[in-house]
Amino acid sequence: MSMGDKIKHAAEEVGGKVKETAGRATNNEDLQAEGQADQASANVKQAGDKVEDAAKDALGR
Incomplete structure (x- = not known):
């Protein structure tokens, strides 16, 4: 997941608040x-970001 997507998802959460x-x-x-x-x-998207990052870490990428 790109850093830009993570920032957009965090901004979406803040906007919601x-x-x-x-x-x-x-x-x-x-x-x-x-x-x-x-x-x-936003929380669902952020959870997806974390899963994707964990999968990349597990595969050593």
Whole structure:
């Protein structure tokens, strides 16, 4: 996994946290839910990054 992808996934998680916080602050449940969904998506991508890195390490690449 490229470093750029890892950065994008981390930024997506941060963006989700910002949306969720803004949704809570403005009492906007849709924005809050969208932020939570963005975070979940980013977490799945980050888990995939870690699996890919572990596989590369295990294969000695």
